Amino acid sequence: MTRSLDEANREISRVRALPYGVARTQAAEQQVRLVEAEGPDRARAFALLVLVESLVWSGEVQRAYLPFTQAVRWYDQHPEHLDDMDVQGLFWSFKWMVGHLADFPDVPAAQIDATLDDMERRYAVAGLGRDAVAYERFSWARRRGAPDTDALFEEWVRTPRDDYSQCEVCDPGDRASYLAQRGDVDGAVRLIQQTLETGATCATEPADMLANLAVLHLDAGRADAAVATHRRAVAALADAQSDMAGARGLRFVLLARGGQPTRALRALASDAHLMLRADTPDDRFWFLVDVVAGTAALLPEHADAQVDLDGVPVSDVAGLRAWADAQAAELAQAFDARNGTDRYARRLAQARLARPAGVRLELDVIPAGGAGAPVAGGDVGQVPPAAPSSGAGPDDETAADRAERLATAGDLVAAAAAWLEAAAQAESSGLLADAGFALAEAARCAQEAGDDDGAAATYPGAVARMRAGGVPVPHIVPVVVAWAPVAVTTGTGADVVDVVDALLGGLADPPAGDGPDAADTGADPAGADLDERLSHARRRARADLHDTAARVLASMGGAHAADAARRASRAAEGYAGVDAVGDAAHAFWLAGRLHAALGATDDAIWHLESAVEGFTVARQPQPRSDAASALVDVLRAAGRDDQADEVLRALTR
Structure with missing residues (x-):
């Protein structure tokens, strides 16, 4: 049955409302297939652009280029099928494609140049402002280390903002980053501080600006300011979106150069996945450069310090330094070959020269x-x-x-x-x-x-x-x-599990009929209500303890995975028993992931289905999408593609 335009737009809009991730991307692909097979034609551009958006912000920019070009071609061939929102989305997508294609070294420079030229031509023909074009030209030149980068930066700064400019918080952050790069540190610090005073935030700011500012303070010998800014950066990172590879890499550099080797290596352990795969190869390169800089500052004093980084084949700081350098050098060669410059190689060479700062951070x-x-x-x-303690207060x-x-x-x-x-x-x-x-x-x-x-x-x-x-x-x-x-961060999780087990023994409900007045309880409504509230509190506490133990055990490695899965299941059942639907969904989700890692496919599917259902009831779209993505992955791995497709369709209903 062919959908009406309203029906198609409604389902595509529901896809667009999903959080970025595998589930959203596959649901968007499903919508494109439906529109191409059944129509209506007036929904095609919307479906393609939602797919482009899903792929770009899920780190799959290369895959986004095909639906992007299809949307552009559809606009050229059938402009009557696009409404104003479709056209606006198309012009926005030019910014994403130009900005992100350069993050992949196997995308030819000629393709990026052509896309940028096409963007500028189309913006001019449509009568749009030029700020987005000026920014992308500067960014592309900066990435290559082109000789006209400074001139393009100044041109961008002079260009008035318009409806297609980047967000008002990212804008000064990017300007400050380049000012610091070209040596105007005072100007960069001023601009960051002025922006921070506004209190404005976005998906990545102020975490990026604060991370940069902390390192600038460290370089200037302002240890107290570096510490205060670092603490703000850590808090901001907790709320930021995307992988935040830049801010996390700078955190490692700050701690390593600031005389905090243990904290530095601990922070790196939590971010180790970025050394293997970040949102883009460019993000991964710059994170590796920061790892090289940080480890260079730790050598030779801490060369033998042990490291345990998931998936990274090294055992000490010296080995980490060599491995990260080799990985970064390979990427630098690929980017420089594409760009026709040596900027990436030069930046890596600078990182190798990093040394401890002149001051120590007291954290x-x-x-x-x-x-x-x-x-x-x-x-x-x-x-x-x-x-x-500081801070004056009343005498009493x-x-x-x-x-x-x-x-x-x-x-x-x-x-x-x-x-x-x-x-x-x-x-x-x-x-x-x-x-x-x-x-x-x-x-x-x-x-x-x-x-x-x-x-x-x-x-x-x-x-x-x-x-x-x-x-x-x-x-x-x-x-x-x-x-x-x-406790997990400091490697003392076993202590928490011991306390959990000790406390669980004190949470059993008393047997019915215990106590001298038990016979009268039923006749005392207030007493019965109190007993029920106390019982509810004990059951909730048991669920919290099982959930805590499950998460701690899951962090302690594969040997504890089965116990973690068992406790997560008990936590989920406990939460469900006290009507804590959202918490139950999170516990089911954890249990499902653990069972999937253990190869227990049926258990994984059941728990993940329960998680998706729970998040739906609790109206928590982000974890619902993530749990659905995990469920789809398990179903496809098990060859149950029809079930996976049905999960995706359910997300749009």
Whole structure:
């Protein structure tokens, strides 16, 4: 049955509303096939352009070129079939194609030049502004290291913005990056700071600008400013979209050159996949260049430092340096051969000369060793004295009140110190529960400020004091959940699993009929309601603990995968039992991925189907699309293409 234009547009719009990823791309391809086979012709451009958009922003620019050229040809042959939104989308897609084709060294320079020339001609004929064209010409020249790059930069800066300009936050970020590259560091710093003061954000900013600014401060010897900016960059990275290879590479360089080898290698371990595959080959090259620069700064002192990078065949810093250099050199040769210059080779050569900065970054929020006691028991250790806290307040302000005020103001470092002071005061008064809560708050401040070591060393003491102080287990669980990520980062995840197992023993529901007044419970509605609420809290806490253990175990390697999958399944069932549909979906999704990695296809499909259904009910489109992508991959690998196609169609209904 042929769809009407409204029906086709509605389904294509639903595809466009999906988050970028495999599921969206395959659904877009499905829509193109339907329109080409059945019509209507007036929906063809929309379908093609949604496919172009899906491929570009999923890192498959080369594949996007065919539907892009098909859309251009359709526009030339049948302009009557495109409405104003289609035309606008077509002109936007020129920017994506010109900007991203250059990220692939096997795309000929002549093809990029021709596409850029066609873009400029079409923009002129349509009476559009020239800012987008000026920017793309500058970017293409900068990438090659062409002699007219400076002139093209100045031309772009002079060109007025228009409806087709890039976003207002990326624009100054790109300008500042080039200013710093050509030596105008003061101008770059000024421009970044002015932009940051506006508070404007986008998918990649201010993370990119902050990462650049932190390194500029380090190079200038401004250690305190570098630390403060680095902490802001880490926070911004958590909210950024795309792989953020540039900001992540600069983070490694900053830490390596700033005298923080352990933190540098730990950060790199979390980003190791970018050394193997980033969004584009260009992104991968620049990340590898940063790895070369960072490791060059670590040599020779840390040449033997051990590294464990998933998929990267090296075991120490010296081996990492050699491997990254070889990988980057291969890419540099390919890009320079395409570009007809030596810019990539020259930039790699500069990275090899990187050395430690003249200042050391002090990143500890909580003193080394943290404030803690043994993890598994109720023994309480001594809370070390807190560092002096900054921030004037009322004379009768307590340490806890001061900590709250400082945290609200964004001064996490001072807030952590105040929480440590509050913990020491509570413990000296025998208030172990209060001391535990204060330590947990101090650990959380350190965690958010990027001091994973301090946080990981402090959370155990917080949990120990809360347990010794008689805090109900459901109130301890959120602290354990917060602790888990830094335990994974610092390689202490096994401690979290031990605590999880200890706490699970205290969460069993009491047998029915227990207690002297049990016989009257049914006659007391208030008592029955309280019992139900307590039972609900225990069941929710059990699910949280199983989910936390599953995620920690999944991070610890293949030997723990089966246990992680089992616990994720229990977490999903537990969440479903307390109507936490979104949380259940996330746990089903984790279990499905783990079962898929274990080769348990049927279990993987069942869990992933449950995840997609749960995310649909919870109205969470991004994870729904990601879970659907994983489900489609498993179904296609199992030869169940019809089921995979049905999953994709369901996303557009």
